[in-house]
Amino acid sequence: MSDHAGPSILPAETRSASLRGYIFGFAGSIVLTVAAYLLVVGHASTNGVLVSALVLLALVQFALQLVFFLHLNMTTQQKWRLYMLGAMVIVVLVIVIGSLWIMGNLNARMTPAQEQQYMSAQGGL
Amino acid sequence: MSAAEFAAGGQADARDIEVEAKAIFGFWVYLMTDCVLFAGLFATYAVLRDNTFGGPAGYQIFNMPEVLVETLVLLMSSFTCGLGVLAARGNRKAQVLGWFAATFVLGLVFLSIEVTDFHSLVTHGSSWTRSGFLSAYFTLVGTHGLHITIGLLWMAVLAVRIRKTGLTRGNVRRLTLLSLFWHFLDLVWIFIFTIVYLMGAARV
Numbered sequence: 546m547s548d549h550a551g552p553s554i555l556p557a558e559t560r561s562a563s564l565r566g567y568i569f570g571f572a573g574s575i576v577l578t579v580a581a582y583l584l585v586v587g588h589a590s591t592n593g594v595l596v597s598a599l600v601l602l603a604l605v606q607f608a609l610q611l612v613f614f615l616h617l618n619m620t621t622q623q624k625w626r627l628y629m630l631g632a633m634v635i636v637v638l639v640i641v642i643g644s645l646w647i648m649g650n651l652n653a654r655m656t657p658a659q660e661q662q663y664m665s666a667q668g669g670l
Numbered sequence: 671m672s673a674a675e676f677a678a679g680g681q682a683d684a685r686d687i688e689v690e691a692k693a694i695f696g697f698w699v700y701l702m703t704d705c706v707l708f709a710g711l712f713a714t715y716a717v718l719r720d721n722t723f724g725g726p727a728g729y730q731i732f733n734m735p736e737v738l739v740e741t742l743v744l745l746m747s748s749f750t751c752g753l754g755v756l757a758a759r760g761n762r763k764a765q766v767l768g769w770f771a772a773t774f775v776l777g778l779v780f781l782s783i784e785v786t787d788f789h790s791l792v793t794h795g796s797s798w799t800r801s802g803f804l805s806a807y808f809t810l811v812g813t814h815g816l817h818i819t820i821g822l823l824w825m826a827v828l829a830v831r832i833r834k835t836g837l838t839r840g841n842v843r844r845l846t847l848l849s850l851f852w853h854f855l856d857l858v859w860i861f862i863f864t865i866v867y868l869m870g871a872a873r874v
Contacts, residue, residue: 554759554760554761555759555760557760560756560759560760563756563759564753564756567749567752567753567756570749570752571745571746571748571749574745575742575745578738578741578742578745578863579738581863581864581868582734582738582868584868585734585868585871585872586734586871588872592872592874595872595874596869596874599864599868599869599872600864602864603860603861603863603864603865606860607857607860607861610748610853610856610857610860611857614748614752614853614856615850615853615854615857622691625695626695626698629698629699629702630702632702633702633703633705633706636705636706636709637705637706637709640706640709640710640713641709641712641713641716643713644713644714644716644717645713645716645717648717667723
């Protein structure tokens with residue numbers, strides 16, 4: 546690979562399209578971040594609705610940044626990056642949901658006597 | 671304009687394009703495995719979140735306006751980083767150095783807010799040894815902060831390189847990989863902001 550060749554220059558039209566993408570992604574991310582913040586600070590809704598809204602806002606921002614900042618798209622060049630992302634999402638879901646499931650189950654199965662014993666072994670609360 | 675730009679030295683042969691595509695894909699694979707590291711830490715945090723062991727809970731220690739500022743600063747640094755790569759694709763060296771200087775300063779502001787916050791927690795007796803919740807919190811947020819620190823070091827080294835050798839094809843490739851890394855850290859922060867701070871402050 547030649548290290549002293551010129552940089553890989555993009556045509557001006559592609560660059561201005563890319564710039565519009567960055568600006569859109571940036572503005573959208575700010576709106577989504579501030580919206581999520583205001584929901585929490587204003588205690589706008591009940592817990593269930595609030596959690597769903599926060600997760601939704603985070604996922605929309607995640608997608609927005611993936612497309613406009615990390616330039617993920619459906620072209621053939623990018624296909625393998627998308628597959629890797631899909632595999633990662635599956636692994637992440639297995640780790641997070643699996644951990645919560647298993648640990649919640651263990652917690653539920655702990656008897657009050659075991660809990661008391663553990664607390665006293667730790668020197669109490 | 672574009673044809674002239676290509677003639678001015680932008681002509682890449684097929685091999686160079688392939689090398690760059692492979693480097694980007696390889697780095698992408700690394701980023702995805704880094705996601706798995708963060709998934710482990712997020713899972714640990716989610717499990718230990720309510721285990722405060724008589725110590726403070728999230729809503730008692732999080733300074734939300736400060737966290738919002740931190741978030742917006744990191745978001746802006748992700749934006750300036752993108753503009754830096756765009757300037758590199760237009761072969762504008764001074765602009766590249768300017769945008770990356772802005773990114774570096776914003777990253778440094780983010781990091782100093784985080785370190786100040788950690789310091790005040792530790793001095794007020796809420797260090798990682800206090801409870802399961804605090805151990806998980808410091809590990810998760812601290813690991814992200816460590817990534818930011820490494821990103822800043824990388825940025826500084828690359829800036830010196832670009833000043834010395836200019837926007838060579840190799841340097842532009844490194845810049846592209848660095849920008850992927852930086853945008854990725856902003857992606858992880860969306861979830862830290864939502865799951866740790868917002869859900870912690872809302873007590874849900």
